[in-house]
Amino acid sequence: MAKKIKNKVLEADLEQVPEPEVIQPPPEPARRMGRPQVAFDEKLIENMLRGGSSGVDIAEAYGCDRGTLYRWVERTKGISFDTWSRQCKAASRHLLRVTQLKVAMGYSDEKTEVEFQVDAKTGKKTEVKRKTTVLHHPPNAAMLIFLGKNNLGQSDMPEPADGAGKFGQIPDYRMVGDEEEGEEKPALGAGHDDDFANDPSGNYADRFNDDDDEEYPEDE
Incomplete structure (x- = not known):
């Protein structure tokens, strides 16, 4: 009798024990088709x-196709890649010209x-000493010459005495042996003497039409 009572108590205890909860694994995230998204750095690309x-x-630096880069620029900047590229290069050229002019003219910094x-x-940390030094950079002659030639059209060729010429043009020089200044003498033609050159008629060809032309025998 006691054994039956004991079994009933055990059965009652087992009925009170809850069944273990089955934990379902989380669903796998849906895999996106195509290549993974590239994390572009706008500041790095601009530099x-x-x-x-x-x-x-x-595109090669990021390991992607250039079309991916171009679409990202259009989506992020609202302009085409070519437009952004031209803007960045124009800003770089301006900064370079400003820096060259600064070096040419000289500058000071602290x-x-x-x-x-x-x-x-x-x-x-406690500051105990502070020293400020002003550094002077004198004008750079080489940069001054470079900017003068490229921006102002200057040249190493000297200007004519009358100042009417332009840089880069060779003025009219007088050769050694010319007449004194103010006496113009016509240039001699090849194979002509002074009489030919000073002939006022200018009929130089008539001097070669000699009536006493020498007759040459015909070849036998």
């Missing part, structure tokens, strides 16, 4: 364009040196 890189160079003292207990 590359300023440095002269092309769309092919940038250099500041700060000395700190570190607290051994707290590690806090």
Whole structure:
């Protein structure tokens, strides 16, 4: 009798034990078709364009097709890649010209040196000394000449005495042996003497029509 009661108690205890909850694994995320999205850095690409890189160079650096790069630029910037590239290169050329002019004309800048003292207990830094030095950079003659030739059309050729010529043109020089200044003498033609050159009639060809032309015997 006692055994039956014990079995009933065990059965009652088993009925009170809840069944273990079955934990379902989370569903796998849907896989996107195509290549993974490329994380472009706008500032880095702008610096590359300023440095002269092309769309092919940038696409190769990111390991993607250039069409992917072009579409990202249109979606992000709202302009075409060619327009953005021209803007960056124009800004780079302007900065280069400004820097060249600065070097050519000379400039000054400041250099500041700060000395700190570190607290051994707290590690806090305290400024104890500050020194500012002004650095002067004199004009650069080579850059001045370069800008003068390229921006102003200047040349190493001297200007004529009357100042009527242009840079780069060779003035009319007088050769050694010419007559004194103010006495113009016609140039001699090849094979002509002074009489021919000074003939006022100008009929130089008649002098060769001699009536006493020498007759040459015919070949037998």
